[in-house]
Amino acid sequence: MDTSIWRPIIYLVCFMAFAGLNAAYLGWCERKGAGRIQRRTGPMEVGFHGLLQPLADGLKLMTKQLLVPEGVDQILFRIAPILAMIPALTSMVVIPFSDNIQGRAVELSVLMLFALASIGMIAILIGGWASANKYAVISAARAVSQNLAYEIPMLLTVITIVMITGSMNLQDIAMDQQGGFWHWNIFRFDKSIFMPVSFLIFFICSVAETNRAPFDMAEAESELIAGFMTEYGSMGFGLFMMGEYLNIVVGACLTTILFLGGWSCPFGLFPGVWWFLIKIYILIFTFIWVRWTYPRTQVYKLLNLSWKILIPFSMVNLLVTAAFIKVF
Amino acid sequence: MGTEKVPSSIVHFAELDKLLNLCRANSLWPMTFGLACCAIEMMCTGGSRFDISRFGAEVFRPSPRQSDVMIVAGTITRKMEPGVKTLYDQMPEPKWVIAMGNCAISGGPFKFKGNYNVVEGADQFLPVDVYIPGCPPRPEALLEGIMTLEEKITGKRRWPRRQPGQVTG
Amino acid sequence: MTVPIQCRPDEVFVLNLGPQHPATHGVLRVKLTMDGEYIVKAEPVLGYIHRMHEKMAEAGSFAQFMPNTARMDYLHALAYNHGYVLAVERAAGIEVPERAEYIRVITVELNRLSSHLLWWAAFLLDLGGFTPLLYAFDDRERILDLLERITGSRLTYCYFRFGGVYNDIDDEFIAGTRDFIKRLRSRLPRMYHDLVTHNIILIKRLKDIGFITPEQCRKYGATGPVARGSGINYDVRKNEPYSVYPEFDFDVPVYTECDSMARYMVRMDEIEQSLRIIEQALDKLPDGPVKAKKVPKILKPAAGDYYAAVEAARGAFGCRLVCDGGKSAYRLKLRSPTFSNLSLFGEVAEGMLLADALAFMGSLDLVIPEIDR
């Protein structure tokens, strides 16, 4: 590993740029995608096809009055949006975009990612609690119970992968799947016959973890105004939104690495970072697609889905995988 | 009180101000706030045919903290007046108010001898920036109102204003 | 799902839903006493859009009140036009030409379609589905185009006159309506049912939620789709026929499940029935004048009181007109269906989850200015 000081800095700048652009332009993509699904154009007039829209929104949000309402917990109220943004940004460091593009090769990168992801939940809890708003508190409670419920099947699924690969390093997991798509974990029937199902479980969990519709219980607009963000205006709200989009990116990256072979080409030729990007953007598009297609579920049914279906099933999958590995 | 002025900065950055105003004008997020009939036409404006999203204004935020423009779409009654005032006060600066429809302009058809419950116009207690007449105004009128507000913010109009009676191809 | 509530009084908190809240469709306020996410007590607070319609009826002449009727239930304005016109015609003894009656039925049913489509859109928005809103608005805009051609306005129609309608319909309207019927018929199963009605999330959220017994309906005077979703076969168009409704062959959809899904299905079926009525009315449309001759400019009905009821999109709309022989109504009482339908809310919502209660509220199809008048 290169020990020079420049490498981390270059990576830092690049990842910040990548993250920032993603956070800003995913909002644009979302609006355009929603427009496409809804038979309209989406932003059109601000720049070419509304390309300057994120810039306008961002600058507007930054220069809006920073309003800290009376009665809120001053410190926590200010910390929460930052706390929502930072872990998502930090997780970028350990994600391998290709065999040689990775901020920092951490041996236990899977563990680190999940540790960081759970901080995002705490940000929601703090934000909701500090707002001193009943809707926000309900929303925070919902978010916590939801994230707790969905972290378990997600981790169980990841343990399956770790068992197959025998490593907790994302780089190793991705390397293990190189070659054609039949090497990808999603199609590894020789390790467990349930791999496509566990991919589905993982994907559902990542939608739930990122609080996206149809699992957006925490910011259920028609029930809880804007949920934990109700009292946040200007850039506090902006940071929460950016954090949400970054979490989507991280979720898509993780799904790609764990199940879709990372940067490997489906046909076993020319692996590279572009395949990785193509895969994550297809997944991100699916996130958007799902959001604008389905109505929202209800919080207890959502929890039931996790505790009664996803968790037992991922446990079964874990056992089946263990048996397969032992037998073959 | 919500109408109090934000102190202007001592040093002005003219070009930056212009840019900021341009950004603000192109990112007017209205509040999800319908009072009566006009709210339905406001929803139509967000629909596919009229599509307010072209101007980046389709982000209807349910919370006043995140919205820039309050479209008073409907009749304000005496019972509702304090609520509207509170909502306006909860919005962070800079903020604008559009009075949509005759009721919000002047009480509209409900201004009659014996009126005991309707506030005769939003401008009785809010600083209204743009008035959109009609009962209810058509969605095109609301779009025109949004553009008028943009003109008010930036000093420039997006497209040339059409003269009454002017025939277009 | 009913869960017995056991909580100490100090464990509950009061949540103020509205008057400005995305789910209340306007300015309804509901004071909710909550235990966590469960509702212990729900108390709707009305009057945020009370616009003195009944007082205005006493202030102006009969004709001057016509525009007000459209502003009460702005989604089904023509039914309100119709109810008021029927009451005044009954009081003044005005006969309506047959063609006008047919035009009234056609336009009222078109308006009912647009009202149901908007309800569908807003209901799905309550459930967190944003896209159906735009699809429904797409179809709704076409109805508005048709109605705008003959009535002159998009939303708050003032089209009916005492003794007829304001304007005759032309061939273009008839052709456009036929096109629209064809279009909506083809879209209903594919877009509305395949995409939304059969969606597992929607079914899970509506089945067994908001259970209203037929007895509750009767005790609270609920009518319209709310009653029909609870197995009460009551539709003013069938049970107490007015205008030329007996001429048409249509069914009254009744579901006995009593839950939100039943109310949803009632309205979806009503869309089909309205299409049937319009089609038959267009086929049978007679020639003739659209306005009665010799309707005096200033009406002075004989003293007495008169009642007229019509089936609006949300239930039975009644109009009680008390005259004293003068040129304006001495008292006009408007019986709005959602007023009664909403009074159920407090009782039914007890013990519900917040999210379910809002889904239930959406299934009642509230139009607040109609409740507050």
Add this chain to the structure above:
Amino acid sequence: MSIVEETRKALLQLFPEQAAAEAEAEAAADAEAAAGAEADTDATAEDTASTEEAGEAAGGEETAAEPAAPAKEEEPAEEGPRENGVLVTDHAARGTHLDVLCDPEQVVEAAGIMDEAGFFLEAITGVDWIKEDRMEVIYDYNQTGPDPCRVVVRTFIPRANPEIPTISEIHPGANWHERETHDFFGIKFQGHPYLEPLLLPEDADFHPLLKDFTP
């Protein structure tokens, strides 16, 4: 027997005098019909005729009981004070089938009868008859059976002291209607659980639909 007749019978419990008078007339009509039936052999045709006759006779009895209102379709108030009783009204002209005038104390009993007969409450409203110095309270009942039957129950209360018992115990839906009527007319519904302003602001102390109200 049609639902209108049935309901009318049920409502006559409120008015013993009218019921007695009608029973007498009916007995007379029955006797007449029986005599007719004996005379004629065509029983079926006669049967329908006799019921019609009975109905007519009952109607005639009603008008006899109210000498001030000879024709049913005419407005009774115009011709003079109408007496308490059940009146069959022409639906095409009035929009209602039965019209009941009773004492303020009787509205609860009437509500009970309507409830038992399966009716629901459509609306409650007041009318301010300022010239006569009294207020009218009108209850509209309806039912969901296949045949239409609308019943209106009305009563008069003094304007100076507008009080009337509540029926919200029997029809829970009346709760809001009574609150609304209290808002508009200041009519106090005795025994109402929560007679606070419903449509007007919480602190409203005016009653806008009174004829002498000025904002």
